[in-house]
Amino acid sequence: MKGKLIVFEGTDGSGKATQAKLLCRRLEQEGLAYREIDFPRYGKPSAAMVEEYLRGGLGKKAGDVNAYAASVFYAVDRYASYRQDWGDFYEGGGLVVADRYTTSNAVHQASKLPDGEREAYLNWLFDLEYGRMGLPKPDLVVYLDMPTEITERMMRRRESDTGTHADIHEQDTAYLRRCRANAGEVARLCGWTVVHCADGDAPRTVEDIHGEVWQRVREVL
Template sequence: MIVAIEGIDGAGKNTLTMALVAALAAAGRRVGTLAFPRYSVAPLGPAARAMLTGDPALAPVAASARASALLFALDRANARPELDAAAAGDGVVLVDRYVASNAAYGAARLPAEERAGFRDWVAAIELGDLALPRPDLQVLLRVPVQVARARALSRAAADSGRGVDRFEADEALQARVALEYDELARSGWAAPWLTVDRAETAGASAPGADAMAASVEAAVEKVLRDLL
């Protein structure tokens, strides 16, 4: 079973993924993880990282929503053995960003009238031509754009080896991506969706770090109800 964890940069996808790993293991399920792009896996992962961090040699790729989407798609295609095994097995593989991330980020970079066609194109390329397995569930982790942006900037500041990439740095892009994700979930794009709104699951009375912990716990409970 493939469960894709989706959301804008700084939404808390890795935090939710690790919490779900622990919860699923405690429930007796076999569980694994994947994350895309696979920045450390040559040749496409390092190229994706270089593109996102402004390598001039990859500027033409970065300038085109479709060219950069193909780079991300081919990185996933190189992981077909792991993905096919996950789709066929009885365990759960949690994937931090999957096909929907390509649809959301690419469409958000295009004029409004081109976005629906782009989403269809991504599905045709990744799920059709490249024959990537469809996810069994797509979890949209929703969080206010300003909150997510602050988390992404804080994360980059805490890690000297990881700067803010060109997508993370563009607040207007992140806001459009959030709307694209909402549309993908609303329309049931590619596979079933479960939306977890962290602003709602935190609860009105839980401040600061307590709010974060409360929202993660509530999100885990909501996802587990769909999986177990």
């Protein structure tokens, strides 16, 4: 008996980690068992090429590494995670909450391609991970749509507060804008659940967003 897989997706700084944790807290309150996963798995051998890519070791801009090559880096990490960490739990009927998944390649890597090539890429991506690698398809993808202007402010504040350094995705505002534009189209094509996280120029509160997310999650539990 296969389980349920709920994925949070969005551009960098859109609040995926926050909303994933709020959902997990709600599941605990409801007495529901779950596993929480997130990608990439920094520090794991399977994520080594992802880290090399994001730190700029293969090119200083995201576009220096083509969509297909970068996608394989991430896919390998997901496959290892499934085999090592959560596959048995899922296959036994467990509920899994993911901060990013295959869907992140659809958001970030497809944005590197011209309009006429994106559909072929998506078909290749989903066949690679869900078909040939045997990774489970999500039961629900919650796409957190946050304007790039807001996410950029939030990321710069996070860097200042934590002393961290932005990766090559997070440094490139033009790239982040392309990702958001691409994600809107991918969300429509793939039937993702879109949650709008801002009211004009102001972000909604995390509690308000969580309330909407929980309503959508309850429909698939």
